[in-house]
Structure formats: structure tokens, C-alpha cells
Amino acid sequence: MKKISVVLMGCGGVGRQLLQHIVSFRSLHAKMGVHIRVIGVSDSKSLLVPVDVVKEELDDDLLSVVCRLKSAGSPLSTLGALGKGEYRVFSGSESRRETEAIAQLLGKSTGLVVVDCSASSETVEILMKAVDLGCCAVLANKKPLTSTLEHYDKLVLDPRRIRHESTVGAGLPVIASMNRIISSGDPVHSIVGSLSGTLGYVMSELEDGRPLSQVVRAAKTLGYTEPDPRDDLSGMDVARKGLILARLLGKRIIMDSIKIESLYPEEMRPGVMTVDDFLQNGIAKLDQSIEERVKRASSNGCVLRYVCVIEGSSVQVGIREVPKDSPLGRLRGSDNIVEIRSRCYKEQPLVIQGAGAGNDTTAAGCLADIIDMQDLFP
Amino acid sequence: MKKISVVLMGCGGVGRQLLQHIVSFRSLHAKMGVHIRVIGVSDSKSLLVPVDVVKEELDDDLLSVVCRLKSAGSPLSTLGALGKGEYRVFSGSESRRETEAIAQLLGKSTGLVVVDCSASSETVEILMKAVDLGCCAVLANKKPLTSTLEHYDKLVLDPRRIRHESTVGAGLPVIASMNRIISSGDPVHSIVGSLSGTLGYVMSELEDGRPLSQVVRAAKTLGYTEPDPRDDLSGMDVARKGLILARLLGKRIIMDSIKIESLYPEEMRPGVMTVDDFLQNGIAKLDQSIEERVKRASSNGCVLRYVCVIEGSSVQVGIREVPKDSPLGRLRGSDNIVEIRSRCYKEQPLVIQGAGAGNDTTAAGCLADIIDMQDLFP
Numbered sequence: 149m150k151k152i153s154v155v156l157m158g159c160g161g162v163g164r165q166l167l168q169h170i171v172s173f174r175s176l177h178a179k180m181g182v183h184i185r186v187i188g189v190s191d192s193k194s195l196l197v198p199v200d201v202v203k204e205e206l207d208d209d210l211l212s213v214v215c216r217l218k219s220a221g222s223p224l225s226t227l228g229a230l231g232k233g234e235y236r237v238f239s240g241s242e243s244r245r246e247t248e249a250i251a252q253l254l255g256k257s258t259g260l261v262v263v264d265c266s267a268s269s270e271t272v273e274i275l276m277k278a279v280d281l282g283c284c285a286v287l288a289n290k291k292p293l294t295s296t297l298e299h300y301d302k303l304v305l306d307p308r309r310i311r312h313e314s315t316v317g318a319g320l321p322v323i324a325s326m327n328r329i330i331s332s333g334d335p336v337h338s339i340v341g342s343l344s345g346t347l348g349y350v351m352s353e354l355e356d357g358r359p360l361s362q363v364v365r366a367a368k369t370l371g372y373t374e375p376d377p378r379d380d381l382s383g384m385d386v387a388r389k390g391l392i393l394a395r396l397l398g399k400r401i402i403m404d405s406i407k408i409e410s411l412y413p414e415e416m417r418p419g420v421m422t423v424d425d426f427l428q429n430g431i432a433k434l435d436q437s438i439e440e441r442v443k444r445a446s447s448n449g450c451v452l453r454y455v456c457v458i459e460g461s462s463v464q465v466g467i468r469e470v471p472k473d474s475p476l477g478r479l480r481g482s483d484n485i486v487e488i489r490s491r492c493y494k495e496q497p498l499v500i501q502g503a504g505a506g507n508d509t510t511a512a513g514c515l516a517d518i519i520d521m522q523d524l525f526p
Numbered sequence: 527m528k529k530i531s532v533v534l535m536g537c538g539g540v541g542r543q544l545l546q547h548i549v550s551f552r553s554l555h556a557k558m559g560v561h562i563r564v565i566g567v568s569d570s571k572s573l574l575v576p577v578d579v580v581k582e583e584l585d586d587d588l589l590s591v592v593c594r595l596k597s598a599g600s601p602l603s604t605l606g607a608l609g610k611g612e613y614r615v616f617s618g619s620e621s622r623r624e625t626e627a628i629a630q631l632l633g634k635s636t637g638l639v640v641v642d643c644s645a646s647s648e649t650v651e652i653l654m655k656a657v658d659l660g661c662c663a664v665l666a667n668k669k670p671l672t673s674t675l676e677h678y679d680k681l682v683l684d685p686r687r688i689r690h691e692s693t694v695g696a697g698l699p700v701i702a703s704m705n706r707i708i709s710s711g712d713p714v715h716s717i718v719g720s721l722s723g724t725l726g727y728v729m730s731e732l733e734d735g736r737p738l739s740q741v742v743r744a745a746k747t748l749g750y751t752e753p754d755p756r757d758d759l760s761g762m763d764v765a766r767k768g769l770i771l772a773r774l775l776g777k778r779i780i781m782d783s784i785k786i787e788s789l790y791p792e793e794m795r796p797g798v799m800t801v802d803d804f805l806q807n808g809i810a811k812l813d814q815s816i817e818e819r820v821k822r823a824s825s826n827g828c829v830l831r832y833v834c835v836i837e838g839s840s841v842q843v844g845i846r847e848v849p850k851d852s853p854l855g856r857l858r859g860s861d862n863i864v865e866i867r868s869r870c871y872k873e874q875p876l877v878i879q880g881a882g883a884g885n886d887t888t889a890a891g892c893l894a895d896i897i898d899m900q901d902l903f904p
Contacts, residue, residue: 173711180685180709307558308901319710319870321703321878328691328699331558331897332890333551475879478856483874492697492887493880496861500699501853502876509870512710519709523686523901 150181150525152518153201153254155188155247157274158266159218162288162314163189165511166265167215171208173515182522187260188250189214192268194224195243198235201250202258206235248277255282259525261518264289265511276302279309284524286517288314288510290388293395294403300395309524311517316389317343317484317504319513324520325500326396329490336397337489339458340497343389345482345505346372346380347411347454351467352480354442355451359435360411365427372482376423381411383454387465390456394463401463409466411438411454445469451477475499528559528903530896531579531632533566533625535652536644537596540666540692541567543889544643545593549586551893560900565638566628567592570646572602573621576613579628580636584613626655633660637903639896642667643889654680657687662902664895666692666888668766671773672781678773687902689895694767695721695862695882697891702898703878704774707868714775715867717836718875721767723860723883724750724758725789725832729845730858732820733829738789739810746805750860754801759789761832765843768834772841779841787844789816789832823847829855853877 170184185205189196198204228237238246254260262278263286264271272292275285313323342348353363367373373380387408394401416430445452450469453476457464470476479485484504487497503509548562563583567574576582606615616624632638639662642649650670653663691701720726731741745751751758765786772779794808823830828847831854835842848854857863862882865875881887
């Protein structure tokens, strides 16, 4: 039985779902000859590890307790009080030092996967260190890969040891497919993607004639948006995904060189306007101009989509008119879609489409990444 | 630099294209730290190897000569006459013994990939032997995987060592995506696919009101069909793909348990009717009944598609009415499409769509498979 040791950073919706999947699919993975040994779970403040990371692991009962605790909103540090000495909880800078010590101990011997399911920009340092120590990395977190080129280069120094399917389109096999295309020598000419479930929903509702303000308020009520919907409407999340795809294609691009169209103007930005004020008064002022764009598109046989377009060395993110009867134009609701054109997919693109968000699918993408790295383990 | 040794069986359109890709993308693969060492190329009768398979490889010039020779229709055995003693050509049963000897020599030490780009049902024995000797296998050939369950089980005994993306949908990332879904514990509920470029073309032309006989004759003229178009119209090729997908899902199914709808009746089968007779006289007799089905579908808001449907333990292959505005219904021309429904892709399926045929894309799929196995090599 191959043992894959895992340290998980981030215990939010995705991280907890990943732990639950690991526990639920033990027998499936045993049939594949793989056992996932969870030897570390951390939230933003603390790290939980077994007493001896070489011989022991966090058992399934304890992982369930961790999931319940975190989903009730309690920090990992409160677990200490329940302790029976079978595990240890490190906090603050100790937690980071301990993660490094584990990476040092296991990275080159039995191997270790550091999984980043946080949404933090702080994890990049520990990830670089871990990769440098011979560990593998699996990321759902987009921030480390959209940091500076120097950080990026260090993270992907050995591309086989870093996987990040869930950074673009949740579990949709976008990154895996692009890696196949690249390694087969098929040059990618362009990528066009609708990569935000939230903005996908917004654009297809606008198409049906509803005003932007109403659609965004509904999306927030349905839980489709971030707590501040401007986090989605700014296009930053899509730009991060675009940057990740462009870098995968070998383009030396940084965030600042991406042209991003925000759906709200500067004067409505967070800090200037509260969320409530934006939703009550701000956004309605945008209804008319969006409605005009929807109508203009329609008169051209098109619909509006919020897309990321990668072509040559340019990455652009914003609203585009796309033909109503193209795969992008026919997209409904919160599904994501990616159209890749290359030598092999020239006249018609390679299209990958499906649910591109959600804790379950995002965690599934991380788990598939972990299992797919099994050949790197002894 | 990782060295991946390869023996190629089959030197038709796909095999030759694969050799050309290997040669063309040497510098790309070098950047990835990989060198593909071609140490054997065989056609149905002969095997070409370097004098010392451990130290030498077939050099790129020789591979180009092989491609030119085979595309001019000459057998590999004629290469002997040009020989300068830098390589050896084995024929008949010797050729098979030599392949086995190479597998024995390299399988467990440096590793070896046996690539099957033939269309033969005869390669299954050598593939099983090679896998048993610790070699990897990459298949574009569907026949070994659609043989008996006993053969299948032996081939996939170590699933990491056998890849066969190009057996379904050419280079489309169908198998890779399914493997990810399976390993993440996401249970697949159903798969519906249009998996024949030829039948895809035929069905979308029928939709436009053209008679079947005319469409099939045109498809043959355009080179879209096999020399005997009944090889496509029988549905056997689609059934093989369906069987491969079903077995990947763990279903214990054999060819005989697949319900296959042929587009022509028994009395027009090869052996009873010549190809010419079928095209001149036979097929026109089918025009009316197909036309009626097209019209009936249309009155239901549907179009006809020739699909493979996997659901529960059943695999069915044949014409189905599908809604005009579903991904399958909107498919045009020879693109393939696969819709996968699972826990994660429940309300809307995961859709993979694009060119599912052609030597270039099929060879690209094989090459990506080879590169993706690099972690198994020292």
C-alpha cells in the first residue's frame, strides 16, 4: 500500500470537504493501493499534528471532530482543551515552524503533499519552502500562483510536484487537459473562458431581461456571491484564473498587465461605499447602461458574457459579445466553460463545460490531484 | 534527463504521426526533462530495433526514413536492403520474440512503454506479456481492451501502467477526466456520448434534410468513412468505445452484452452485398425510413444522434432522439461529445467536446499518455 502523507492548510468549506472525502473514500483508495495519511491540519492560527508524524496519523474520528468544530466556527486551537495527548496543537509562528520541520523530515524520504485550501496570500512562503524541501503541493488557493513571477517560478520549479486543478473551474479537468495538450506539443492559440459561476449566473439572467441590481441582489440572497458581491463583480477572481492559465502556457505575465473590466465604477468601490449602500443605492445606477449593452448585443445576434480571453501575450477580462449559438453563448446559469483552440482544435475548439464552483467539486479536484501524484511516492 | 524507452507497434497513419511528433518536440520535452528513446518500431510483419537496445536508439533520421517508407506503402522489411548494420530487422515470429526479449530486459530495470497504434486484435498477447514483465502500455488500438474480461483484467492489473486516451475520442481528454472523477470518489451515474466523427457528420447532415444514401456517399468521398462505410454504420466502433468506458467504470461487461443498433439491415451486410452494391443500390432503400425518423424527432423538438449510453450496468449504442438545444443536439459535423453525470455533475453534466478523430489528434493523445507516465521511470 502506497502511503501519501498530507498536511492540509485551510479548514474552510473546501478543506473540510476534502477531509470528509478522504475519510469517505478510504476503501476506494485502498482498492487502488493508496492510503492518504493526514498528518497535519491547520487553520489560519494553529496546526494540529499527531505526536509522531512519522509513525502516526490523525485518525478519522479526530478528523471528523475537526470538521465539526471548524464548521461550528471555532478555531482549531480550542481542540487543545479536549486533548488526550494523542495529538499536538501548535499556534502562531510555532505552527509554521512545525510545518517546515515536517516538510524537512518527510519531503525527500517518504514524500509529503502540502495541500493549500486556504484563501490566503500568506501561504506562498511555506509552499515555496516545502517544494524546495522536495514536497509536493496541491492548491485550491489561487493566490500563491498569482503572486510575483519569482514566487511562481519557485513553486513550479518541478511541475510534476505541483498540481492545482481546483484553482480554475473547481474540479473541471481544465488544468489536466491543458497539461496534456502542452506536453503533446500541440500549441495553444487561444483560450476563452467563462470562469466565474457568479458572473455566469448574472450574465445569463441579464440576457433574460432582468435588471443588474435585481440579479445581483438575488445572487447574494442565493449565496452565489461573496459576502461583498463586489468581490465577484470586480473581475479579480476571473483575472486570477486567467493569469494561472496564461502562466501555464509559459507566458511571463503579472497581474498588473491584465486588462480587467470591473462591473462597478471606482466611486462605488469598497471603502468608499458600504456593501449595503452599494446594494441599496449604488448598483441600481448601473442598470440602464448594462441594459443598453444587453440590447445592443442582442441586435447583433449576440449575448453578453463575462469572459477571460488569452491570446498571444495578452490576457483580458471583461464583458464580451459572443454569438448566441456558440458554446459560450448557450451557457446558462452558473456552469463554467473553457474553449481552447490549438493546432488539433482549430476549426472547432476543445470545449470543457460543467459546474465550476462548490465545495464538493473543488475538494474533488484536490483529491484527484493528490491521487494523481501517487507515482512520486515510494 | 529522464529517459522513456518506447517500442511502437503499428506504423499506419497514427503510428507515423506519433513518430513525427516525438521527433518534432524533442526540445519541448528536453525542457520538461524528458527524452523519448524509440528503440523499436514494428508493422504487422517486422520489427526494427537498434543493435543494442540498452545503449542505442533508432535515431531521428532513421525514424524519418521509416515514416517515408511506410507512407509509400512499403513494408518495414524492405528497410533491410538499405541497412548498414546500425539496426536490425526481425520478421514473423522472431519479431514477436524480440519484442518480448526487450520487455524482459527493460521492463523492470529502466522501464519500457509498449505503444499500440495498430488496429489489430493480435497485439493483446504481447501487451499482456509486456505488462506482466513490468512494462507500461499506451494504446490507441481499441481491440485489446475490448477483448475478453480475462484479457482486460490482465492488461489493467496495474492501472497506472496502462493509458489509452486515444481509444475514445482521439486526443479529447475523456479517459483522463474520467480517471480523475473516479479517483476523487465521485460516482458516475451516466455517460452519453457521440463518439464517432463519421456518424456525427451523418446525423447532422440528416438533420439538414439530406437523404442517408447521399450523405454516406459524400462522407465516403470526403474520406470520413472507412473504405467500407458499413464498418462505421454498423456501430461496432462506437460499441467498442462504450465498452472501454463502461469497463473503466468497473462494470464487468463483454461485447456481447451491448445492445447495438446497426444502420443497415442484415441482408446488406458485408459478404452478402459488395461495398459498391451497397452504395449504389442497398443504402437508398433505407432513405425513407430514416427520413421519417428525422421528421418524427423534429416534431418532438429533437434531433437524431447516434450515441452510446452507459447507465447502471447497461451499455446501449444506437440512434436516439435528443433535445435540439442540448449539448448533444447542438453538435455539428464530426466533433465528438461526451456528457458525464455524477454526484458533482448532477444538474448539468460535465461536457467534453471537440475533434474526436484524425491522425494528428490521436497521436497527440498517445504522446500525452507517454509523457504523463514519466514518474514511473527512473
